[in-house]
Amino acid sequence: MTAAVSIIDAVKHFGSLKALAGVSLEIEQGEFFGLLGQNGAGKTTLISSLAGLVRPDSGTLKVLGYDVIKDFREARRRLGVVPQELVFDPFFNVRETLQIQSGYFGIRKNDDWIDEILANLDLTSKANVNMRRLSGGMKRRVLVAQALVHKPPVIVLDEPTAGVDVELRQGLWQFVRRLNSEGHTIILTTHYLEEAESLCGRIALMKQGRVMALDTTANLMSAGDTLEEVFVRTMRL
Numbered sequence: 455m456t457a458a459v460s461i462i463d464a465v466k467h468f469g470s471l472k473a474l475a476g477v478s479l480e481i482e483q484g485e486f487f488g489l490l491g492q493n494g495a496g497k498t499t500l501i502s503s504l505a506g507l508v509r510p511d512s513g514t515l516k517v518l519g520y521d522v523i524k525d526f527r528e529a530r531r532r533l534g535v536v537p538q539e540l541v542f543d544p545f546f547n548v549r550e551t552l553q554i555q556s557g558y559f560g561i562r563k564n565d566d567w568i569d570e571i572l573a574n575l576d577l578t579s580k581a582n583v584n585m586r587r588l589s590g591g592m593k594r595r596v597l598v599a600q601a602l603v604h605k606p607p608v609i610v611l612d613e614p615t616a617g618v619d620v621e622l623r624q625g626l627w628q629f630v631r632r633l634n635s636e637g638h639t640i641i642l643t644t645h646y647l648e649e650a651e652s653l654c655g656r657i658a659l660m661k662q663g664r665v666m667a668l669d670t671t672a673n674l675m676s677a678g679d680t681l682e683e684v685f686v687r688t689m690r691l
Contacts, residue, residue, distance in 0.1 A: 456519040458639035464513035473499040475663035488654035495660040534606035549581045559604040574629040591618040651681040
């Protein structure tokens with residue numbers, strides 16, 4: 455079976471900073487995979503490279519077998535990314551935002567799926583509200599909805615619950631677990647280690663652009679440590 459994500463020796467410099475120092479990992483279809491590390495570890499650069507927003511200096515990155523550079527359109531169609539930053543168009547309401555996002559992927563008559571996403575993210579009552587009038591937490595929900603609107607088989611959640619309330623976190627994870635159970639591959643970055651511990655079957659720990667540890671969550675914690683203890687110990691290496 456083709457890997458959901460395949461990364462081979464990815465290297466990326468920003469001036470003298472080596473953001474990715476030869477990252478290699480493979481994520482299988484249907485996994486719930488955690489990508490953890492401190493700020494500056496290279497997680498967002500890696501995600502941006504997968505999404506085609508950053509071009510690596512060398513290495514190969516593929517989404518379901520499609521090279522993110524050579525086959526950009528096909529790779530991007532199979533990927534949904536929830537970014538950290540709250541980026542939105544202030545001229546449209548929530549439903550219009552999702553309809554426009556559908557159009558980017560050539561999808562028409564997507565209202566039934568949009569309605570389902572809105573309901574699962576508790577956005578139905580905000581469907582006709584302009585994006586400028588939403589709270590920060592609501593805007594983040596819309597970012598999640600945008601990433602899901604074209605039903606991508608691979609979903610990347612980059613700090614999706616940063617700065618949002620507990621109720622949204624619980625509702626979001628219930629929805630994402632359902633998507634994972636239906637076969638979607640989920641890649642999660644989070645600073646809430648308890649989320650990664652409870653959700654992720656396998657985890658990569660990154661530091662200074664390198665993968666320092668890569669194993670199942672159970673194996674990483676096999677000595678009886680919490681994931682936080684494993685994380686702290688790995689970051690000291």
